[in-house]
Amino acid sequence: MNTIHTLRPDMTDTTAPVEKPAPRRRRWKAVLMGLTLLPALAWALACLAVWLGQERLLFKPVVTPASQPLSTAPDVSERFVDVPGARLSVLELRRPDPAGVVFFLHGNSGNLQEWFVNTEVYRRTNMDLVMMDYRGYGKSSGHIGSEAQLHADVQAVWQSVAERYRGRRVVVYGRSLGSALAATLAAQLQPDLTVLVSPYSSMAALARLHYPWVPASLLRYPLRTDEAVARLRTPLLLVHGERDVLIPPSHSLALQALAPSARHVDIAGAGHGDVHEFDDYRRLMAQALDGRVR
Numbered sequence: 001m002n003t004i005h006t007l008r009p010d011m012t013d014t015t016a017p018v019e020k021p022a023p024r025r026r027r028w029k030a031v032l033m034g035l036t037l038l039p040a041l042a043w044a045l046a047c048l049a050v051w052l053g054q055e056r057l058l059f060k061p062v063v064t065p066a067s068q069p070l071s072t073a074p075d076v077s078e079r080f081v082d083v084p085g086a087r088l089s090v091l092e093l094r095r096p097d098p099a100g101v102v103f104f105l106h107g108n109s110g111n112l113q114e115w116f117v118n119t120e121v122y123r124r125t126n127m128d129l130v131m132m133d134y135r136g137y138g139k140s141s142g143h144i145g146s147e148a149q150l151h152a153d154v155q156a157v158w159q160s161v162a163e164r165y166r167g168r169r170v171v172v173y174g175r176s177l178g179s180a181l182a183a184t185l186a187a188q189l190q191p192d193l194t195v196l197v198s199p200y201s202s203m204a205a206l207a208r209l210h211y212p213w214v215p216a217s218l219l220r221y222p223l224r225t226d227e228a229v230a231r232l233r234t235p236l237l238l239v240h241g242e243r244d245v246l247i248p249p250s251h252s253l254a255l256q257a258l259a260p261s262a263r264h265v266d267i268a269g270a271g272h273g274d275v276h277e278f279d280d281y282r283r284l285m286a287q288a289l290d291g292r293v294r
Contacts, residue, residue, distance in 0.1 A: 060109035086142025100169025105178030111138030125289035183228035236262035241270030
């Protein structure tokens with residue numbers, strides 16, 4: 001005789017199979033999800049580091065003791081320009097009756113002692129030379145905090161000498177990092193000549209070359225040399241080392257396309273940091289300061 005079991009609502013069929021959890025499968029899913037998210041997390045952390053550490057990436061200052069003379073040449077003098085929150089160190093080569101001035105904005109490393117070179121070219125062409133150290137460089141106090149601050153500091157130093165050169169030849173010169181700063185000042189002044197040596201078209205374009213994974217929106221220092229050059233209506237000389245791999249000559253060519261009257265010159269054999277050591281560069285600069293390069 002067969003027996004039929006009927007389950008009441010409050011009873012459980014203990015004979016039915018129970019599906020047991022699969023902890024190993026869940027652990028593997030978690031591991032796979034973690035591995036998938038890890039590159040995104042690493043990218044996000046790297047982007048955060050770029051955002052927070054841009055000053056350390058862009059600016060490589062070398063401090064000079066306050067008691068150390070920047071130059072011993074009798075026609076070179078040192079002074080300071082006060083700006084909000086800092087004092088900027090300025091070095092000047094002064095001729096007795098100069099034909100004009102070269103207002104020089106240097107690159108991202110070192111200080112005035114390293115950049116104040118080739119002074120005989122300025123003496124031979126009877127041009128004064130005015131060069132500043134950015135905040136935190138050399139004997140300049142303070143810290144760089146924004147691009148707007150950089151431009152304001154450049155303006156302050158230029159205004160401290162501008163009246164002296166009224167009616168005389170003005171050349172605005174930018175080297176590497178100083179390219180965008182010089183081009184921006186030149187777009188305002190429309191000087192007799194703007195010289196950009198080893199220039200970049202913009203920091204975003206340069207970042208795409210060396211850090212292609214960094215979104216342009218993260219750059220707090222866009223440094224748009226290209227936008228400033230497009231506003232220039234006076235002669236522009238673009239000089240580049242043909243072997244420059246830090247800022248390739250293509251950047252100068254891109255800038256030349258924005259100012260068709262600009263002249264572009266490659267220095268054969270030169271890289272990024274040694275352009276000024278080549279005779280071709282010195283001859284070119286002498287011609288430019290004499291007004292023979294347009």
